[in-house]
Amino acid sequence: MKRVAAIAAFASVVMVGSASAQYYNEYRDVACVMYEDSNYSGRALRMQPDQAVSFRSGQFWNDRVSSIRVARGCSLVVYEDTRMGGRSQEFRRNDRHVGDWNDEISSAECYCDG
Incomplete structure (x- = not known):
């Protein structure tokens, strides 16, 4: 026993x-997360280091991102147009509300050091 x-x-x-x-x-391996709503709520799109996404018109995530999380040592570059086109901005930390970028993101790239 x-x-x-x-x-x-x-x-x-x-x-x-x-x-x-x-x-x-x-x-x-989750380095960057984009959220549908502000304050990290709603649906979440998780990204690995060195991953890029591009949303076509009519796809769910196109122009739907309102907040982001970025892991330490990483950055998320967002673009107003698909295929990393148009104006861009780099985020290196979490942002509860992406300000002028609210519902404007159509593509993004996540990068990490090392």
């Missing part, structure tokens, strides 16, 4: 460790 209890205790420690590692791996 003691042996079964010891095996169960060991298994629970192993399972907790792997669950925590799985959570870390799932979110580790």
Whole structure:
């Protein structure tokens, strides 16, 4: 009986460790997040380092972004037109409300140092 209890205790420690590692791996590569609404609410579009997105007219995300999160050491460059065209701005930190860029973003690139 003691042996079964010891095996169960060991298994629970192993399972907790792997669950925590799985959570870390799932979110580790998220460098930039664009949100549909201000204050980081609504639908979220997660971006990995060195990822670019371009929204065509009529796609959900085109001209819908209202807030962003940017991981430390990363930057998000947003553009008013698709295919990284038109005026642009670089964000290097979180912004609850993107000001003049509210509902104006049609493409973006996420970059990270290293």
